[in-house]
Amino acid sequence: MKKIVIAIDGLSACGKSSTAKEVANRLGYKYIDSGAMYRAVTLYFLKHYINPVNPKEVQRAMDSIDISFVFNEKIGFSETYLNGLNVENEIRQMHVSQKVSEISAIGEVRKDLVRQQRKLGKKKGVVMDGRDIGSNVFPDAELKIFMNADMDIRAERRQKELLEKGELVDLPTIEENLKQRDKMDSERKENPLIVPEDAVILSTNFLTLEEQVEYVLQLATEKM
Ligand code: C5P
Numbered sequence: 403m404k405k406i407v408i409a410i411d412g413l414s415a416c417g418k419s420s421t422a423k424e425v426a427n428r429l430g431y432k433y434i435d436s437g438a439m440y441r442a443v444t445l446y447f448l449k450h451y452i453n454p455v456n457p458k459e460v461q462r463a464m465d466s467i468d469i470s471f472v473f474n475e476k477i478g479f480s481e482t483y484l485n486g487l488n489v490e491n492e493i494r495q496m497h498v499s500q501k502v503s504e505i506s507a508i509g510e511v512r513k514d515l516v517r518q519q520r521k522l523g524k525k526k527g528v529v530m531d532g533r534d535i536g537s538n539v540f541p542d543a544e545l546k547i548f549m550n551a552d553m554d555i556r557a558e559r560r561q562k563e564l565l566e567k568g569e570l571v572d573l574p575t576i577e578e579n580l581k582q583r584d585k586m587d588s589e590r591k592e593n594p595l596i597v598p599e600d601a602v603i604l605s606t607n608f609l610t611l612e613e614q615v616e617y618v619l620q621l622a623t624e625k626m
Contacts (some may be wrong), residue, residue, distance in 0.1 A: 403626040405431075405527035408618070409536035411595065412549035414580045414587075415556040415563075417606045418531040421549070421614045423479055426529040428619060434471070434522050436532035436539070438482040439515050440506040441493035442469045446484060447505055448497065454508055464514045491567050499579050503586035512592050534593035536601055544625040546601040547618060555607055556580055 408431070410422045419435055426433035443464070447454065452463045471480040472488075481490035492498070505511060519539045523530060530539065536546035551559075557577045564571050587595040597603065602621060606614055 405525075406544035406622065406625050407523055407526050407540050407542075408529040408545045408547070408622055409540050409543040409598075409601075410529065410531040410547045410549060410618075411533055411536050411598070411601070412531075412547075412604075413551070413556065413595075414583045415560040416549045416551040417559065417611065417614060418549050420611055421606075421618060422529045422531040424611065424615045425618045425622065427478070428615070429529070429622065430527075432522070432528045433480065434519065434528060434530040435480075435482070436515070436519055436530055436535060437502075438471075438490075438493060439469050439518070440511070441498050441502050442482055442484045442489055443467060443511055443515065444498050444502045444505040445489055445493050448501060454505060457510060460508055460510050464510060469518070494563070494567060495569055496564070496571055496575070496579070499583070503583045503590075507586065507590040507592070509592055516593070533587050533595040536598035537596050538593040541598075545618075545622055546598045547604050547621070548597045548601040549604045549606055549614075551606045553577060553580065 408425065410418050412418050423433050446452070446463060446467050450463065453459050468485050470483045472483055473480050481488055482493060483489065516539055519530065522528065523540060532539070536543055536548070557573050557580060560576050560580065561571060561573060584595070604614065604617065
């Protein structure tokens with residue numbers, strides 16, 4: 403069977419990562435969470451007080467950032483490392499979510515991360531999720547999925563995820579953050595969130611995770 407690239411894009415918190423992770427595991431593919439890369443850069447910018455409108459400072463910061471994914475056998479998934487430190491939990495916290503769309507709109511940041519993402523997927527056999535994977539990072543991906551879900555479902559899902567990591571955030575705050583990120587991600591100049599022409603739309607309102615995974619696996623098998 404030939405190895406393919408599966409690009410999963412969509413709105414914030416509509417279940418992309420859970421689906422992508424599980425599809426990758428079942429196919430024995432690599433899973434790359436491109437959002438985690440933008441979140442890790444944002445965390446670095448916050449910690450080092452990088453001025454996002456100073457191009458030289460941004461470039462220097464990008465040159466000092468090393469992002470890697472390390473497989474954790476205990477949980478069966480990869481975790482995100484920033485300059486050798488495990489930041490998997492910290493990058494999901496609200497203070498990072500509130501800043502990430504601003505940082506990910508910076509041209510130098512996108513150029514650098516897109517280059518790394520293309521390198522990670524060069525040998526195929528990869529499932530990557532994000533906002534511009536099918537439209538920009540891998541325009542020739544064999545399978546493109548665009549996921550969406552209603553706001554209340556997405557907000558509740560995100561609240562549960564945050565709670566599991568020990569952060570209690572009220573629903574209106576989460577909804578506001580999701581709305582704002584959707585807007586900024588869709589309206590930015592470089593690589594905005596769009597529905598790729600050749601993508602299969604997957605609405606997850608009434609689907610369980612298992613159903614989503616089964617559906618994507620079925621589409622993937624047809625392309626192999
Ligand atoms: O997927 P997640 O919600 O963790 O992504 C966090 C943010 O990273 C998005 O809201 C978006 O601003 C940015 N992002 C991006 N392009 C991608 C993936 C994520 O701009 N391919």
